[in-house]
Amino acid sequence: VNLVAVGDARLDDRLLALVQATREAVVNAAKSSGANSVSVYAETERDRATVFVRDRGCGFDPAEVPADRHGISGSIVGRMTRSGGTALVRSVPGEGTEVELAMPLGARRANR
Amino acid sequence: VTTRLPRIVIVDDHRLFRSGVRAELGEAVTVVGEAESVDAAVTVISATQPDVVLLDVHLPGGGGRAVLDAVAAEVPDTKFLALSVSDAAEDVIGVIRGGARGYVTKTISGEELADAISRVAEGDAVFSPRLAGFVLDAFSAAASAPADPELDLLTPRERDVLRLIARGYSYREIGKELFISVKTVESHVSSVLRKLQLSNRYELSRWASDRRLI
Numbered sequence: 001v002n003l004v005a006v007g008d009a010r011l012d013d014r015l016l017a018l019v020q021a022t023r024e025a026v027v028n029a030a031k032s033s034g035a036n037s038v039s040v041y042a043e044t045e046r047d048r049a050t051v052f053v054r055d056r057g058c059g060f061d062p063a064e065v066p067a068d069r070h071g072i073s074g075s076i077v078g079r080m081t082r083s084g085g086t087a088l089v090r091s092v093p094g095e096g097t098e099v100e101l102a103m104p105l106g107a108r109r110a111n112r
Numbered sequence: 113v114t115t116r117l118p119r120i121v122i123v124d125d126h127r128l129f130r131s132g133v134r135a136e137l138g139e140a141v142t143v144v145g146e147a148e149s150v151d152a153a154v155t156v157i158s159a160t161q162p163d164v165v166l167l168d169v170h171l172p173g174g175g176g177r178a179v180l181d182a183v184a185a186e187v188p189d190t191k192f193l194a195l196s197v198s199d200a201a202e203d204v205i206g207v208i209r210g211g212a213r214g215y216v217t218k219t220i221s222g223e224e225l226a227d228a229i230s231r232v233a234e235g236d237a238v239f240s241p242r243l244a245g246f247v248l249d250a251f252s253a254a255a256s257a258p259a260d261p262e263l264d265l266l267t268p269r270e271r272d273v274l275r276l277i278a279r280g281y282s283y284r285e286i287g288k289e290l291f292i293s294v295k296t297v298e299s300h301v302s303s304v305l306r307k308l309q310l311s312n313r314y315e316l317s318r319w320a321s322d323r324r325l326i
Contacts, residue, residue, distance in 0.1 A: 002219065002241060002242075002280065004241045004242050004244070004245035004278045005245065006245050006248045006249045006252075006278070007249065007252065037219075039241060039279060039280030041241070041245070041275070041278045041279040041280070043248070043275070043278075052279045054279055054280050054281075056280075098279075
């Protein structure tokens, strides 16, 4: 796993959710992609934190994931949306997968 | 465009690493010399005048920066590509400001290294994901007002390209993502390299030395 981090922020429970979702995405990539390495890029800006988890593995067709597979939707997307963030999965069979996680920072009450 | 193989010198203090690099690169390059220290590197580089020097950042006798300072001016046609396990920002920024055309980490695959060498031989710049992250951090928009906007700020497009490099994208993939040609990606990276080498911004050195303390 190659990690590149830009910027810094104080860890709160929303960032913790982002970190946990990142962990899920990395474990997912390591277990399912078949790729030799996983790239993780994390950037914190003034008003948001973003993480990209990317592998050049087998990829999958998001349209063909059976409804009973909760791996990505439950642990990653669910975790992010419950905390006010977003998760986006882009995957192309044969080319790999990238998970984009974004979490707003600051002004906690604003989005309640 | 020449199809001649790049002539390279490998500078690293571990023999096992040098022979590993040789084996990995195989037919992609002609290795014309090796060196295990700063003094030996200076001698072999001036004698062979290679196209590209693979330069370890950490070397007995002063490090990769000392090699650049001693010999780079003597061999203007030779390009330097820094290769390191080090993640210390100060070392990385040091060799780049000393004149290296690129920086890659030792986790790179043989194929990617061969690609990086030919890119550097042709005069382009090569940034590892980590170097791209360093540059984004050091040139962060939050830093104080630049003394020279031409050199001290990255354009939005340059930041886009660096972000994608940091995310592990190849130049070809970046071109596709941003709807620009690989040549344009290369010119953005070269422009960032120039800024990194010439910018006098105070934050750059302060930022790098701050990172060393952590």
